[in-house]
Amino acid sequence: MAAPVVTGERLERYAEVVVRVGANVQPGQEVFLYTNVEHAPLARALARQAYRAGASYVNVLHVDNHVRRAMIELGPDEALTYSPEWMKDFVRCAEGGAVIATTGDPEPELLADLDGERVGRARTLEANEIARRITSAKAVQWTVVASPGPGWAKQVFGEPDVERLWQQVAFCMRLDEDDPVGAWRQHLARLDARAAALNELRPDALLYRGPGTDLTVGLLPAARWVSVGFRTAGGTEYVANMPSEEIFTSPDPLRADGTVRSTLPLALGGQIVVGLELTLEGGRIVRVDAERGADVVRSEVATDDGASRLGELSLVTGDSRVGRSGTLFYDTLFDENATCHIAYGFGVPDAFDEDPGDDLNVSNVHTDFMVGGPELEVDALLSDESTVPLIRNEEWQLT
Amino acid sequence: MTDERLERYAEIAVRVGANVQPGQEAFVNSLVEHAPVARALTRQAYRAGAAYVSVVYSDVHPHMHRAMLELAPDEALTYTPPWLKTLGESFDGQALLSTLGDPEPGLSAALDDERVGRAVMRDYMEIRHRQHNAHSVNWCGIGAPTAGWAQSIYGEPDVERLWNEIAFCMRLDEEDPVDAWRRHLDRLDARGEALTGLRPDALRYRGPGTDLTVGLLATARWRSARFRTAGGVEYVANMPTEEIFTTPDPRRAEGTIRSSMPLVHKGQLIRGLELTLRDGRIVGVDAEQGADVVRGHMETVENADRFGELALVTGESRVGQTGTTFFNTLFDENATCHIAYGAGLPYPFEGEPDPAMNVANVHVDFMVGGPDLEVDALLADGSAVPLIRNESWQLD
Numbered sequence: 001m002a003a004p005v006v007t008g009e010r011l012e013r014y015a016e017v018v019v020r021v022g023a024n025v026q027p028g029q030e031v032f033l034y035t036n037v038e039h040a041p042l043a044r045a046l047a048r049q050a051y052r053a054g055a056s057y058v059n060v061l062h063v064d065n066h067v068r069r070a071m072i073e074l075g076p077d078e079a080l081t082y083s084p085e086w087m088k089d090f091v092r093c094a095e096g097g098a099v100i101a102t103t104g105d106p107e108p109e110l111l112a113d114l115d116g117e118r119v120g121r122a123r124t125l126e127a128n129e130i131a132r133r134i135t136s137a138k139a140v141q142w143t144v145v146a147s148p149g150p151g152w153a154k155q156v157f158g159e160p161d162v163e164r165l166w167q168q169v170a171f172c173m174r175l176d177e178d179d180p181v182g183a184w185r186q187h188l189a190r191l192d193a194r195a196a197a198l199n200e201l202r203p204d205a206l207l208y209r210g211p212g213t214d215l216t217v218g219l220l221p222a223a224r225w226v227s228v229g230f231r232t233a234g235g236t237e238y239v240a241n242m243p244s245e246e247i248f249t250s251p252d253p254l255r256a257d258g259t260v261r262s263t264l265p266l267a268l269g270g271q272i273v274v275g276l277e278l279t280l281e282g283g284r285i286v287r288v289d290a291e292r293g294a295d296v297v298r299s300e301v302a303t304d305d306g307a308s309r310l311g312e313l314s315l316v317t318g319d320s321r322v323g324r325s326g327t328l329f330y331d332t333l334f335d336e337n338a339t340c341h342i343a344y345g346f347g348v349p350d351a352f353d354e355d356p357g358d359d360l361n362v363s364n365v366h367t368d369f370m371v372g373g374p375e376l377e378v379d380a381l382l383s384d385e386s387t388v389p390l391i392r393n394e395e396w397q398l399t
Numbered sequence: 400m401t402d403e404r405l406e407r408y409a410e411i412a413v414r415v416g417a418n419v420q421p422g423q424e425a426f427v428n429s430l431v432e433h434a435p436v437a438r439a440l441t442r443q444a445y446r447a448g449a450a451y452v453s454v455v456y457s458d459v460h461p462h463m464h465r466a467m468l469e470l471a472p473d474e475a476l477t478y479t480p481p482w483l484k485t486l487g488e489s490f491d492g493q494a495l496l497s498t499l500g501d502p503e504p505g506l507s508a509a510l511d512d513e514r515v516g517r518a519v520m521r522d523y524m525e526i527r528h529r530q531h532n533a534h535s536v537n538w539c540g541i542g543a544p545t546a547g548w549a550q551s552i553y554g555e556p557d558v559e560r561l562w563n564e565i566a567f568c569m570r571l572d573e574e575d576p577v578d579a580w581r582r583h584l585d586r587l588d589a590r591g592e593a594l595t596g597l598r599p600d601a602l603r604y605r606g607p608g609t610d611l612t613v614g615l616l617a618t619a620r621w622r623s624a625r626f627r628t629a630g631g632v633e634y635v636a637n638m639p640t641e642e643i644f645t646t647p648d649p650r651r652a653e654g655t656i657r658s659s660m661p662l663v664h665k666g667q668l669i670r671g672l673e674l675t676l677r678d679g680r681i682v683g684v685d686a687e688q689g690a691d692v693v694r695g696h697m698e699t700v701e702n703a704d705r706f707g708e709l710a711l712v713t714g715e716s717r718v719g720q721t722g723t724t725f726f727n728t729l730f731d732e733n734a735t736c737h738i739a740y741g742a743g744l745p746y747p748f749e750g751e752p753d754p755a756m757n758v759a760n761v762h763v764d765f766m767v768g769g770p771d772l773e774v775d776a777l778l779a780d781g782s783a784v785p786l787i788r789n790e791s792w793q794l795d
Contacts, residue, residue, distance in 0.1 A: 030480070037456055040431040044466060051470030058466070059480050062431060062456035066438040071452065074445035084424070084453050086486035093482045 010166070013175055015045035017242070019053050021184045022143030023098040024238045027054030030097040032090070037062040038106035039147035046100055055098075061090055065110050065270065072111065072118050080118060083127035091130045098238070099142040103333045106151040111270025119269040120299025128364055136349040136360075138231070141238035145173075146333055155267075155330045172243040172321045172334065188239065191227035195247040197398050198225045198315075201388060203380035206251075206313055208260060208340075210376040212277060217313060217342075218255025220359050223351040225249045225315075230350045240350075245322055245337040248314035250347035253361035254283040256310050260342065264370035267330045271296045276369055278344075284308050285344060297367075301344060306363030312343035316372060318394030332368045339372025340391065404562065407571055408541075409439035411638070413447050415580050416539030417494040418634040421448030423537075424493040426486070431456050432502035433543035440496050449494070455486060464665070468514050476514060479522035487526035492630065495538035499729045501666060504551040515665055515692055517699050524760045532745045532752060534626070537634035541569075542729055551726050568639040568717045568730065584635065587623035591643040593794050594621040594711075597784060599776035602647075602709055604656060604736075606772040608673060613709060613738075614651025616755060619747040621645045621711075626746055636746075641718055641733040644710035646743040649757035652676040652706055655683075659735065660766040663726050667692045672765055674740070680704050681740060693763070696741070702759040708739035712768060714790030728764050735768025736787065 019025050031050040035043045040062065047058040071079050111119050134140050148169050150160035157164060170176065177183035208215045225247050228240040262276040275291030285308040288298045301308045314336065316323065322337040329335050345365035349356065378391040389397045413419050425444040429437035434456070441452045467475055530536045542565050546556035553560060566572065573579035604611045624640040627633050658672040671687030681704040684693050696703040710732065712719065718733040725731050740763055743756035774787040785793045 037431050037434050047466040048470060051466055056472060057475045057478055057480065058471075059482070060456075064434060064438065064454055064456070066434070067441045067452065067454045070438065070441045070445055074442060075452070076450060079451045082451050084451065084489065086453065086455075086482055086489055089482035089485040093480060 010170065010175065011041065011045045012049065013180070014170070014173060015042065015049040017173060017175065017180050017184070018100060018143060018145045019046060019049040021181055022145060022239045022242045023100050023141050024236060025050050025053040025055050025098045025141075026236060028056050029054075030093070031055045031058045032094045032097055032099045033058065033060040034099060035060065035062055035102040035147065036104070036106055037064045038149050038151075039102045039104065042102060042147040059090070059093070065105075065107060068122065069110055069114065072114050072122050080122040081125045083124040087124060088127050088130055091127050091134070095134050095139045097140060099140055101142070101144045102147040103144060103331050104147040104149055104152045105155075105267060105270075105331065106149050108151060108155045108267055108272070108330060109270065112272075114270070116271065116293075116295035117299050119271065120296045120303070123303075123364060125364060132346065138233040138350070141232055141236055143238060143240055143242060144333055145242050146331065152331065156327060168325050168327050171325060172337075174321070184239070188227055188229040191245070191247055192229060194396060194398070195225040195227055198247065198380065198390070201380050201382060201398075203388070204383045205255070205381040206390075207379040207381055207387065208371060208376065210261075210371070210373065212261030213259065213371060213376065215256065215258035215260045215280065216381070217310060218252035218283075219249065220252050222354065222356065222359050223250045223348075224353070226351055241333060241337070243322055243334065243337055245320035246314040246316045246341075248312055248348060248351070250349075250351040250356070250360060251310050251313050252283070252359070253306070253309040253311070253347070256280040256283045260371055262369040262371060263339065263373040263376070264328060264335050265330060266332070266367075266369050268293065268300070268367060269296050272330070273297055280310075283310070300365045300367060303365050304363050306361045307345050307365045309344065309361050309363075310342060311345045311347040311361045311363065311366055312368065314341045314343075314368070315378065315391060316340050317391060317396045323394070335370055336368045339370050339394075340376060340378065341368045341370045341372065343368040404566060404571065405435060405439045406443065407576075408566065408569060409436065409443040411569060411571070411576050411580070412496060412539055412541045413440060413443040415577055416541060416635050416638045417496050417537050418632055419444050419447040419449050419494040419537075420632060422450050424489070425449040425452045426490055426493060426495045427452065427454040428495065428497040429454060429456050429543070430498065430502060432545045432547070433498040433500065436498050436541070436543040440498075444494070444496070464518070468518060476518040477521045479520045483520070483523055484526060487523050490530055490536045490538070491533075492535060495536050497538070497540040498543035499540050500543045500545060500548045500727055501551070501663060502545040502547040504547060504663060504666065504668070504726060515667055515695065517695055518665070519700065519760050521760055528742065528758070534629040534745070537628050537632045539635060539638055540729055541638050542727065548727070552723060564721050564723055567721060568733075570717070580635070584623050584625045587641070587643055588625065590792060590794070591621040591623055594643065594776065594786065597776050597778060599784070600779045601651070601777040602786075603775045603777055603783065604767060604772060606657075606767075606769065608657030609655065609767065609772065611652065611654035611656040611676065612777065613706060614648035614679075616646065616648045616753050618753040619646045620749070622747055637729055637733070639718055639730070639733055641716035642710040642712045642737075644708055644744070645747045646745075646752070646756055647706050647709050648679070648755060649702070649705035649707070649743065650679040650755065652679045656738065656767055658765040658767060659769040659772070660724055660731055661726060662728060662731065662763075662765050664689075664692055664763055668726070669693060669765070679706070696761050696763065700741070700759055700761050702757050703741050703761050705740065705757045705759070706738060707741050707743040707757045707759065707762055708764065710737045710764075711774065711787060712736050713787060713792045719790070731766055732764045735766050735790075736772060736774065737764045737766045737768065739764040
């Protein structure tokens with residue numbers, strides 16, 4: 001297979017930051033890699049670095065979108081939502097371990113010609129449920145990172161310039177710093193300070209205004225604003241997404257009214273969604289429009305009750321390294337860190353200090369879409385009905 | 400990606416090899432570099448009516464294996480993660496396809512031979528042994544050409560040439576490959592029945608560096624790789640296959656035997672292997688290269704030092720006709736006669752295997768055939784019946 005062989009120092013350095021900062025693999029821990037088959041070179045580097053960090057064993061599960069395509073195209077209906085026992089067990093085994101998953105779609109348009117409804121429905125429901133339980137219990141250190149390849153590079157630059165993509169990814173990952181591990185700690189401390197200032201305001205809701213957007217989303221007293229610098233129940237720190245430039249929270253799933261228009265395309269289920277517009281009433285998405293790819297979103301939103309409610313609000317400003325790269329990555333991991341975003345579906349367990357109960361929106365989906373840009377204004381609405389500007393012209397207003 | 404030859408190849412593996420039944424789950428054990436073949440198998444399995452196809456690329460991936468061999472703690476070498484046990488258990492009653500063909504031969508050659516020999520996923524192997532004994536899985540192993548594999552054969556990464564040779568071995572040049580395979584297997588089974596009918600007590604091998612007598616079990620038949628599950632699904636466990644084989648008496652083997660072709664085990668090349676046997680046990684291991692891997696098995700794996708398989712292959716083998724050393728057991732063992740040390744195969748037995756059958760966590764085939772090898776059946780009355788002379792079958 002013509003997988004690009006990216007070897008050498010940069011790959012190992014990248015894998016080391018992911019293992020040491022992202023998953024923060026502890027001596028004696030098992031590690032679980034969940035990567036595309038095309039990402040094998042990175043998976044191998046991650047395995048090496050994990051063993052060097054003292055991992056007792058490195059498990060790897062390579063997913064293959066061509067296998068997924070065959071299932072959606074040729075398999076029986078029941079196959080679409082089936083979770084084989086071994087796959088459920090793979091997820092279960094990760095409890096108490098460290099999970100590293102990769103993004104960077106090797107063939108972003110691979111499923112584009114398939115029935116959007118079947119594409120949207122195809123998900124391993126029971127395995128996802130187990131993963132959600134383990135994540136909610138904070139029983140695993142997990143991180144998501146990117147693996148550059150020619151397919152993804154072509155989507156980004158119009159040509160398969162993997163080296164250029166690697167440079168952008170390395171920039172976003174702070175690999176240019178003398179001490180990337182130290183730089184990441186500083187960066188996360190800055191985001192945490194931002195979150196603390198916003199929490200101090202005890203906002204009741206957020207107000208978004210911009211072209212095609214006028215949306216108010218209720219907030220929960222029990223949910224804090226946080227960065228992705230998480231901590232397991234056992235106290236091990238980890239960074240759930242790398243890169244990360246956001247502070248975010250789990251909003252009130254019952255309070256959201258207005259309309260919101262996405263400002264960047266969204267790669268979803270092998271399709272590209274462009275110009276997504278959602279209308280919300282009483283916390284529920286009641287209308288889905290898009291210039292392209294509306295069906296796959298409609299299908300997702302219909303997955304379960306929680307899918308039609310909001311699960312995440314996230315604030316990102318112009319000093320983001322992803323934003324500064326000026327690149328549209330067509331990958332949520334990056335694009336959501338370029339600018340403000342919102343997700344429908346599953347909420348953010350790590351925003352809650354206590355058992356969130358019904359406050360946490362529960363769903364089998366969690367899809368982020370980008371809403372930020374130079375013209376977006378974000379305000380905090382306080383319980384005394386006063387407003388505090390949070391973002392103007394992509395700059396953070398709350399110092 | 401929907402190359403017609405690839406789909407045709409996968410179709411034969413799915414329909415003749417594993418013989419995937421409608422409503423069955425199919426499992427594909429594969430390597431990352433074999434993804435094109437794994438994908439074609441997936442498509443063909445769904446077309447054959449599979450309820451679900453699981454493709455698992457993680458099994459014993461050479462690079463992962465290398466990272467583990469180099470860097471992991473000792474306990475990791477023999478560890479089977481629980482999810483892989485669950486995977487193994489899931490094969491019961493279902494179809495299994497495995498792709499073979501080392502994409503980077505020699506990758507682990509620089510490593511500690513002793514650790515290489517010791518790295519066996521014990522619990523997983525035990526599950527597979529139980530399934531072999533219970534005849535509960537319709538399974539098939541096939542080759543997956545890659546540039547690295549082609550390089551090791553031809554000295555250049557000529558994948559197209561390798562594909563052509565494999566297509567020839569797989570009878571894809573026949574107008575109706577499914578029917579050609581049926582006739583071929585009928586012929587091998589007839590050969591197996593004729594030999595079983597002699598009720599031989601032992602086999603004797605003579606050739607350069609070889610003078611070996613191996614005792615046979617009265618309960619074990621000679622047969623082809625066309626099997627039948629307990630549930631009645633007929634399948635072909637290896638494709639290509641040119642052999643008839645049996646499980647010998649692990650208590651009776653005397654003499655010396657020299658391998659006639661190199662073999663690759665877990666990425667390590669073993670060349671010029673010479674074994675000395677006494678009372679069924681391998682008591683001496685020599686080799687021009689890779690002796691430590693074999694000695695590692697002898698020292699750390701229980702019963703690795705006894706034989707588990709004898710197989711007879713003659714000169715009309717399509718694999719043999721290619722004249723190619725594939726550096727891959729699936730192919731090379733079908734070029735010529737071979738013997739395996741380690742686990743016996745349950746397939747030659749009607750019902751439960753003979754209690755005497757060798758049980759071990761390894762099964763390593765090495766090739767012993769060639770123009771100079773003479774194989775005789777020794778009967779209970781002390782007479783000898785020639786089986787193979789000059790690579791030709793003598794018992795027709």
